[in-house]
Amino acid sequence: MxxxxxxxxxxxxxxxxxxxxxxxxxxxxxxxxxxxxxxxxxxxDKDGLLAAVVDTVWEEYLASKRSALVSDDPLADLRAGWDRHSAFARAHPHPYRLLFGSALTSRPAAAVEAMSLLRAVLERVAAHGRLRLDPVRAAEIVMAANSGVALGQIVHPELYPDPSVSVAVREATFRGILIDAGVDDTAADDPAARAATTLRAQLGGAAEFSAGEQALLTEWLGRLQDRQTPTA
CATH class of the missing domain: 1.10.10.60 (Homeodomain-like)
Structure with missing residues (x-):
């Protein structure tokens, strides 16, 4: 060593x-x-050391997410990802608090990769036609909710005596970003925006379009998606 x-x-x-x-x-x-x-x-300095420690501890968690088997059900993978995140927070409260609840001048790199992995799952959800929002925006919402409840349980456990609150927050968050395939909820959101989100995720870097066409299509679909994204 x-x-x-x-x-x-x-x-x-x-x-x-x-x-x-x-x-x-x-x-x-x-x-x-x-x-x-x-x-x-x-x-x-000390902050640099702590940031490196956080990345070292988080590497085990991120490695498990990188190697996790991708199922045919992206929603199941999304829920499993939330639960793994919460379990890691409980098992490693101090590194978790340093990443999400401190003002280190040296920022750990772990948060960037964690967000990237979450966006990848949400891209799959979008491709299945189940996402109301742009995957980038949806990832921000999920990460904020997941880390918020996990941090609250760590820092103020007396305020969250029931550990199942994480599951309750998870489901409330998912109801806000997901489309229930078994429910006719077209009146609750913008069908064009939902369709744009699904189409954009499915197209990816479609070879049928030139770079200019791809950029233009992305811009058009993005405008439709913005009709769906909450402004406040």
Whole structure:
């Protein structure tokens, strides 16, 4: 194990066992058997170290999402993704809080990939004609709701004594972005916007169109999608 890995391993262990979610660089250096100048040379400052620790811990979760089997039901995959996210938050409260509830000057990269993976699932939902909104907008809504309830359960467990609140928030969120295939809900949203969302997801980079045609079609469909997207 190299010096950087030794420091990250020590910091991860100290963070996991910390009652407050805070660790000192001195304690990390003592545990890793290095001097503080070495730590600062590798990570810049404490925030840089914590950001690297968050990415290290989150890598296990992201790796599981990358390797997760894709089913024929994107809605089932979407629900499973929410539940895995919530389970990770409960298992790793301090790294989770650092990613979603802190003001680190060095931002972990994990959040960017987590959002990208979520958008990929929602693209599949859209291609099945089940998404009311543009997948990018829908991903923002789902991530905000998922991380919000998970963070609330971590930081203020006394306010959320029933763990099933995560499932309740999940279903309430999904009702806002998904189209129930068994319900005639055309009066509740814009059919043209829904059709544009589905068509845009299914077309992707269709070879039948030139780059200019693809850009124009994307613009037209985007205008229709904007009719559906809430403005407030």
């Amino acid at each position: 190299n010096t950087r890995s030794s420091i990250l391993s020590a910091a991860s262990e100290l963070l996991a066992s910390s009652p407050t979610g805070d660790i000192s660089t001195r304690a990390v250096c003592d545990a890793a058997g290095v001097t503080q100048p070495v730590l600062y040379r590798l990570f810049g």
